[in-house]
Amino acid sequence: MEFGVLLLIVFIIIILVVVAGVKIVSQSKAYVVERLGAYHRTMQTGLHYVVPILDRVACVVSLKEMVKDFAPQPVITKDNVTMQIDTVVYYQITDPKLYTYGVENPISAIENLTATTLRNIIGDLELDETLTSRDVINTKMRSILDEATDAWGIKVHRVEVKNILPPRDIQEAMEKQMRAERERREAILRAEGEKKSQILIAEGEKESTVLRAEAAKEAKIKEAEGEAQSIIKIQEATAEGLRLIKEVGMDEAVLKLKSYEAMVDVANGQATKIIVPSELQNLATLGTTLHEMVDKPVPPKPRPKPIPKPMSNISDINSKLDDTTEKI
Numbered sequence: 001m002e003f004g005v006l007l008l009i010v011f012i013i014i015i016l017v018v019v020a021g022v023k024i025v026s027q028s029k030a031y032v033v034e035r036l037g038a039y040h041r042t043m044q045t046g047l048h049y050v051v052p053i054l055d056r057v058a059c060v061v062s063l064k065e066m067v068k069d070f071a072p073q074p075v076i077t078k079d080n081v082t083m084q085i086d087t088v089v090y091y092q093i094t095d096p097k098l099y100t101y102g103v104e105n106p107i108s109a110i111e112n113l114t115a116t117t118l119r120n121i122i123g124d125l126e127l128d129e130t131l132t133s134r135d136v137i138n139t140k141m142r143s144i145l146d147e148a149t150d151a152w153g154i155k156v157h158r159v160e161v162k163n164i165l166p167p168r169d170i171q172e173a174m175e176k177q178m179r180a181e182r183e184r185r186e187a188i189l190r191a192e193g194e195k196k197s198q199i200l201i202a203e204g205e206k207e208s209t210v211l212r213a214e215a216a217k218e219a220k221i222k223e224a225e226g227e228a229q230s231i232i233k234i235q236e237a238t239a240e241g242l243r244l245i246k247e248v249g250m251d252e253a254v255l256k257l258k259s260y261e262a263m264v265d266v267a268n269g270q271a272t273k274i275i276v277p278s279e280l281q282n283l284a285t286l287g288t289t290l291h292e293m294v295d296k297p298v299p300p301k302p303r304p305k306p307i308p309k310p311m312s313n314i315s316d317i318n319s320k321l322d323d324t325t326e327k328i
Contacts, residue, residue: 023048023057030096032059042096061096065157068107072165073115075122077130084165085122087114089145090158098153106152110145114159117144127166134161 024047025031031043035055043057050057068091072084089110093099103109121140122130130137141159149156166174 017052021050021052021055023050028063030061030063030093031057032061032096032100034058039097039101059096059100061093061099063093063096065090065092068110069162070111070114072163073118075119077122077125077127079126081127081166081170083122083127083130083167083170084163085118086162087118087141088160088162089114089156090160091149091154091156093153094155095153098151100153102152106149106154109152110149110154110156113145113148114141117141127170131164131166137161 023031023043025043025045027045029045031048033040033043033050033055034057035051039058040055068089070087070089072086074082075085076082091110099106118137118141121137125133125137138159138161142156145159146156
């Protein structure tokens with residue numbers, strides 16, 4: 001009875017030991033197994049068995065890409081400006097064995113290596129270059145860290161400079177410089193705007209002047225055309241009137257009567273000069289003769305009055321009228 005119980009206990013212990021040696025490795029994990037204190041093998045994803053007492057899992061390694069944000073590090077630029085720079089490293093374990101046995105505390109090693117590499121790179125750059133050369137810094141750091149961590153079973157994919165914090169006085173100087181640059185750009189833009197505005201105003205005035213000149217030109221042309229047409233109409237009406245008079249056949253008496261009526265209209269006007277027709281000369285001559293007959297006695301033998309010479313031009317007529325007027 002006691003022997004049977006003992007066998008049962010031994011059987012249970014064997015089952016527990018066998019079950020304890022069964023290992024299931026999940027996705028993106030790797031188990032580093034040691035046997036009797038020495039590296040034995042690396043178990044990848046799947047079902048595995050380790051010999052109890054002889055084998056043990058020394059390290060469980062994650063094969064995912066990991067991110068490590070390191071604290072700001074003080075660095076000095078080439079022009080002796082001290083600033084704080086913090087970095088972010090993206091890395092992945094590619095060899096669990098080297099990661100386990102390559103270096104003690106690999107994350108701390110990467111942090112210290114990042115700090116020293118960053119100081120070396122920034123030491124060759126001036127402040128302005130440091131602020132504008134993030135891509136250059138990132139590329140150099142990734143190349144150096146990747147090469148250095150190959151022996152640790154780590155692959156560095158990316159290194160990013162997160163923040164660059166210069167001293168307070170440098171920040172104030174940079175802000176003043178930035179403000180001055182913005183004011184300069186504003187002044188340039190305002191001057192360009194005023195320049196364009198003046199150009200547009202001048203072009204508008206030019207076009208307006210041209211349009212006004214063209215309008216005045218067209219108005220004068222239209223006015224001249226209207227006057228020409230008016231003169232043509234007047235001349236046509238005059239010609240038509242003369243034609244009608246000629247067709248009617250007006251005699252000399254009617255023409256003289258119309259001339260007298262015209263003289264009456266002229267006398268009633270504001271004219272200071274009066275043109276006397278040649279027909280009035282006979283009336284003036286008749287008045288002079290009657291006046292002499294009344295004032296002087298009749299001579300016994302009247303002499304025949306000489307026939308006046310015909311007046312050849314308007315000046316003779318005017319002089320004769322003046323003489324007649326003086327006598328009256």
